[in-house]
Amino acid sequence: MRITITDPGDPRLSDYVALRDTSLRKAVETERGLFIAEGEKVIRRALEAGYQPRSFLLAERWLPGLADVLAPHEDVPLYVVTEDMAEAVTGFHVHRGALASLHRxxxxxxxxxxGARRLVVAEDIVDHTNVGALLRNAAGLGWDGVLLAPRAADPLYRRAIKVSMGTVFSLPWARVDDWASALPRLREAGFTVVALALTPDAISLDAFVAAGVPDKVAVVVGTEGDGLSQRWIDQADAVVSIPMQHGVDSLNVAAATAVACWALR
Amino acid sequence: MRITITDPGDPRLSDYVALRDTSLRKAVETERGLFIAEGEKVIRRALEAGYQPRSFLLAERWLPGLADVLAPHEDVPLYVVTEDMAEAVTGFHVHRGALASLHRxxxxxxxxxxGARRLVVAEDIVDHTNVGALLRNAAGLGWDGVLLAPRAADPLYRRAIKVSMGTVFSLPWARVDDWASALPRLREAGFTVVALALTPDAISLDAFVAAGVPDKVAVVVGTEGDGLSQRWIDQADAVVSIPMQHGVDSLNVAAATAVACWALR
Incomplete structure (x- = not known):
């Protein structure tokens, strides 16, 4: 349902306002149960993964390239705007003027x-870029899914989706509601819980792999600032570190996850 | 030499203007031969690595913590400002009000x-975040240095330094002036040149490692958009890929470098 919009204040565009205002977006997206996909490739992946669109906000030039995935959604409002209009609505220079609002x-x-064999468990990673990168790394390296602590950033936030290259739509992930029971539940399900942390008595990733990688592995990673919480370190089946050189404190959490996912795949 | 500044337009602060304006900064920093370090830890690392300061721009509360590294530079202007002043000068919210301008x-x-045994060679990686992350990963995982193509982003750009966590100061890196001769020079120096690329006939990183890692390895990585140039792929001693799953196109270049540095260390 093609609709041409010329007023950036048009209330029909309210799903798309102030995309850089993280706190406002959190409220808008939670209340309305929506998320925003940005860029042709990400919109395509969201639709291919079966997410139902609420509306599209597209510059004219994207219509031919997206025609095939738009076709089944003829009843959904398709707001056609100039790139300047897209910028006026969203408050920033939208990546080449292609957005969609989709139902969570x-x-x-x-x-x-x-039931999976390889899970990444992300403690309080509050940075959307890190959550997106972590999902991309886990998916690309063939892991089965990601569990997120209650305070971890939302994988369906626009920035996280973009950095994940849309893998948030294909890799299974779940929010853990009760963080305190997560570790015993993983163990009960047969996982060896591996805490990734640079504690002095951690086993090196090398040595852990050499001893034989268990059948079911859950790798737990923590925030960059404070690292993994002491409770997980204390209760994990193994504390494993990626030894650092050249005086480097640690790798970024997404890079560390990539190395661990490669070594323990 | 402590100097209190109250006018954000004070010409003595001209090293610090418009820190988010990439093109302006490129001109300013090249012409004056300077770079900017941001944050207490990064300033400390730059000074410890022996870089000579031109001046400091610090909020009062940073002085005690940095006193030991500031002491040998008593003749260098130390501009003491409020955090609001720092923001007015630099045009953005400076990470907790700590900056230094240093000589390149x-x-x-x-x-x-x-003479090294493990080098990362970065083709046209133009994103400062990726260059900084790549340096951090190479350093943390114990590689000896990084070679940068002529068009790769500047590791001493503020954002790259920050993302690298200051490893740009400790890990040796060099800009390759003549890119065309870089590959034969590496080979002449005894390196096995490994192109990291997802070409259909690439060997998997696993298989390459299983066949025995050569004594001297140079891993070449390319930009995320276009990947490595065909010339390097054609001329490398081996083309190696990190096999992707879940429909993911590729890892981010810094994550791919981390995996390769781990596997080939």
Missing amino acids: RPPTPMADLL | RPPTPMADLL
């Missing part, structure tokens, strides 16, 4: 991921 | 790195 799905329960 | 050194020649 009911959250995946943690239990759905417990 | 003469560039390291490529030849200085050819």
Whole structure:
């Protein structure tokens, strides 16, 4: 349903306002149950993954390239705007003027991921870029899914989706509601819980791999600032480190996850 | 030499203007031969690595913590400002109000790195975040240095330094002036040149490692958009890929470098 819009204040565009205002977006997206996909490739991936669109906000030149994935959604408002208009609405220079607003799905329960063999468990990673990169790395390296602590950043936030290159739509992930019971539940499901942390008595990743990688592995990573919480370090089946050289304190959490996912795949 | 400044337009602060304006900064920093370090830890690392300061721009509360590294530079202007002033000068919210302007050194020649055993060679990685992350990963995982193509982003750009966590000061790196001769020079110096690329006939990183890692390895990585140039792919001793799953196109270049540095260390 093609609609040409010329007023950036048009209330029909309210899903798209102030895309750089993280706190406002959090409220808007939670209340309306939506998320925003940005860029042709990401919109395509969201639709191919079966997410239902609320509306599209596209510059004219994207229409031919997206025609095939737009076709089944003829009843959905397709707001055609200039790139300047897109900028006026969203408050920033939209990546080549292609946006979609999509319905969130009911959250995946943690239990759905417990049949997997390789999980990344992300403690309080509050940075959307890190969450997106972590998902991309876990997916690319063939891991089965990601569990997120209650305070970890939202994988369906625009920036996280973009950095993940849309892998948030294909890799299974779940929010852990009760963080305190997550570790015993993982162990009960047969996982060896591996805390990735640079504690003095950690085993090196090398040595851990040499001793034989267990059948089911859950790698737990923590925030960059404070690292993994002491509780997980204390209770994990193994504390494993990627030894650092040249005086470097640590790798970024997404890079560390990539190395661990490669070594333990 | 402590100087309190109250006018954000004070010409003595001209090293610090418009820190988010990449093109302006490129001109300012090249012409004056300076770079900017941001944050207490990064300033400390730059000074410890022997870089000579031109001046400091610090909020009062940083003085005690940096006193030991500031002491040998009593003749260098130390501009003490409020955090609001720092913001007014630099045009953005400076990370907790701590900046230093330092002299660049003469560039390291490529030849200085050819005695190493493990080098990362970065083709046209134009994103400062990626260059900084790549340096951090190479350093943390114990590689000996990084060679940068002529068009790769400046590791001494503020954002690159910050993302690298200051490893740009400790890990040797050099700009390759003549890109066309870089590959034969590496080979002449005894390196096995490994192109990291997702070409259909690439060997998987696993298989390459299983066949025995050569004594001297130079891993060449390319830009994320276009990947490595065909010339390097054609001429490399081996083309190696990190196999991707879940429909992911590729890892981010810094994450791919981390995996390769780990596997080939």
